[in-house]
Amino acid sequence: MKTIDELLSEGVAGKRVFVRADLNVPLDGTTITDDGRIRAVVPTVKALADAGARVIVASHLGRPKGAPDPAFSLAPAAARLGELLGADVAFAEDTVGTSAEAVVSGLADGGVAVIENLRFNAGETSKDDAERAAFADRLAGLADVYVGDGFGAVHRKHASVFDLPKRLPHYAGYLIATEVGVLKKLTDDVQRPYVVALGGAKVSDKLAVIDQLLGKADRLLIGGGMAYTFLKAKGYEVGISLLQEDQIPAVQEYIERAEKNGVELVLPVDVLVAPEFPDLKTKAPANPTTVAADAIPADQEGLDIGPVTRKLYASKLADAATVFWNGPMGVFEHPDYAEGTKAVAQALVDAPGFTVVGGGDSAAAVRTLGFDENAFGHISTGGGASLEYLEGKTLPGLAALED
Numbered sequence: 001m002k003t004i005d006e007l008l009s010e011g012v013a014g015k016r017v018f019v020r021a022d023l024n025v026p027l028d029g030t031t032i033t034d035d036g037r038i039r040a041v042v043p044t045v046k047a048l049a050d051a052g053a054r055v056i057v058a059s060h061l062g063r064p065k066g067a068p069d070p071a072f073s074l075a076p077a078a079a080r081l082g083e084l085l086g087a088d089v090a091f092a093e094d095t096v097g098t099s100a101e102a103v104v105s106g107l108a109d110g111g112v113a114v115i116e117n118l119r120f121n122a123g124e125t126s127k128d129d130a131e132r133a134a135f136a137d138r139l140a141g142l143a144d145v146y147v148g149d150g151f152g153a154v155h156r157k158h159a160s161v162f163d164l165p166k167r168l169p170h171y172a173g174y175l176i177a178t179e180v181g182v183l184k185k186l187t188d189d190v191q192r193p194y195v196v197a198l199g200g201a202k203v204s205d206k207l208a209v210i211d212q213l214l215g216k217a218d219r220l221l222i223g224g225g226m227a228y229t230f231l232k233a234k235g236y237e238v239g240i241s242l243l244q245e246d247q248i249p250a251v252q253e254y255i256e257r258a259e260k261n262g263v264e265l266v267l268p269v270d271v272l273v274a275p276e277f278p279d280l281k282t283k284a285p286a287n288p289t290t291v292a293a294d295a296i297p298a299d300q301e302g303l304d305i306g307p308v309t310r311k312l313y314a315s316k317l318a319d320a321a322t323v324f325w326n327g328p329m330g331v332f333e334h335p336d337y338a339e340g341t342k343a344v345a346q347a348l349v350d351a352p353g354f355t356v357v358g359g360g361d362s363a364a365a366v367r368t369l370g371f372d373e374n375a376f377g378h379i380s381t382g383g384g385a386s387l388e389y390l391e392g393k394t395l396p397g398l399a400a401l402e403d
């Protein structure tokens with residue numbers, strides 16, 4: 001994989017450099033609640049701009065449906081990038097249209113622009129190779145060089161991640177180089193006990209990862225929205241909690257295999273439930289009830305792990321030599337459901353070994369809940385990406401940079 005340092009030594013002055021970043025930050029309306037992913041790409045953007053490149057920063061944000069949707073605009077992220085760089089950052093209101101063309105052709109040497117959300121175009125995420133290729137061709141028209149630095153999206157076979165680098169000279173940015181360096185340590189020389197904690201809401205994506213992790217980790221702690229498919233697989237009622245119905249048979253097989261292979265698969269023993277999802281805007285009191293994991297009422301939703309589970313998970317992390325954690329244990333954005341995530345974060349801080357937190361929301365959670373970033377071994381900007389890396393999978397966005 002060629003790195004940005006090689007690009008800089010070849011000279012980039014006057015060149016249009018397309019930086020595929022991951023600026024998928026949590027938003028409250030147009031307010032960024034955690035800018036970690038924007039800060040993470042600043043070293044790459046700054047190095048290129050300082051060397052006289054014309055820098056085009058591109059990213060997805062959220063999961064819009066292949067058409068413009070103002071709720072997912074990258075405009076707030078562009079403004080924040082400008083503040084962090086201490087420089088003007090131009091913003092194009094489309095991705096490959098007249099606005100993008102005008103903004104890019106107006107860039108001076110050392111200038112930086114952000115183009116609008118890549119996922120406003122159906123070609124970005126299309127499963128159809130030709131549709132993705134057509135979009136990648138149009139993106140390629142904007143630039144002379146490609147720098148991949150959106151680590152959080154390297155597991156996606158998307159046009160800007162996989163197809164575009166094949167069309168331009170391509171290099172890995174500083175963030176990707178750092179992330180891969182740390183995760184490599186977890187695959188090459190993992191110290192045991194190795195504990196993996198999984199939660200969050202992207203259940204369908206992340207359940208599949210457990211198949212491989214069962215052969216690697218000593219202990220798996222399951223929380224967040226992921227827990228309810230496990231509880232259902234054990235035959236419990238989960239009410240209106242997040243559930244991946246089609247994966248119940250697979251999860252039943254995981255539970256059996258864990259037992260056979262001597263992997264400790266630890267599930268919540270109690271959970272916080274409420275009749276409805278909390279209001280994250282007003283943060284109005286949610287008044288949850290604590291119930292045993294096998295006694296979730298049919299009309300209620302599980303929204304955090306309970307106090308007994310918090311203690312149990314902390315004890316399972318207390319002797320860990322290596323920890324990888326992805327996915328909040330509950331809806332931490334609401335104070336009534338933040339305790340599970342806080343307890344696991346604190347247990348990582350207290351664990352004697354090397355700890356890695358991965359994922360946009362998990363990283364945001366540890367920071368917004370007041371933890372010191374330096375108390376963790378590494379905070380990765382990618383959740384799904386780091387999990388798939390640890391699985392040993394070939395990640396499209398890394399493979400494309402290696403070609």
Ligand SMILES: Nc1ncnc2c1ncn2[C@@H]1O[C@H](COP(=O)(O)OP(=O)(O)O)[C@@H](O)[C@H]1O
Binds near residue numbers: 201226329382383
């Ligand atoms: N029990 C739950 N039910 C619904 N959503 C949950 C639950 N527990 C956690 N979440 C949500 O999961 C989201 C983060 O999930 P995910 O995107 O998978 O994590 P990451 O970005 O760290 O990879 C958070 O917004 C949180 O509110």
Ligand SMILES: O=C(OP(=O)(O)O)[C@H](O)COP(=O)(O)O
Binds near residue numbers: 062156360361381383
């Ligand atoms: O937030 C992200 O991943 P993560 O939640 O697994 O950390 C990335 O920006 C990828 O987004 P996606 O899962 O919508 O492709």
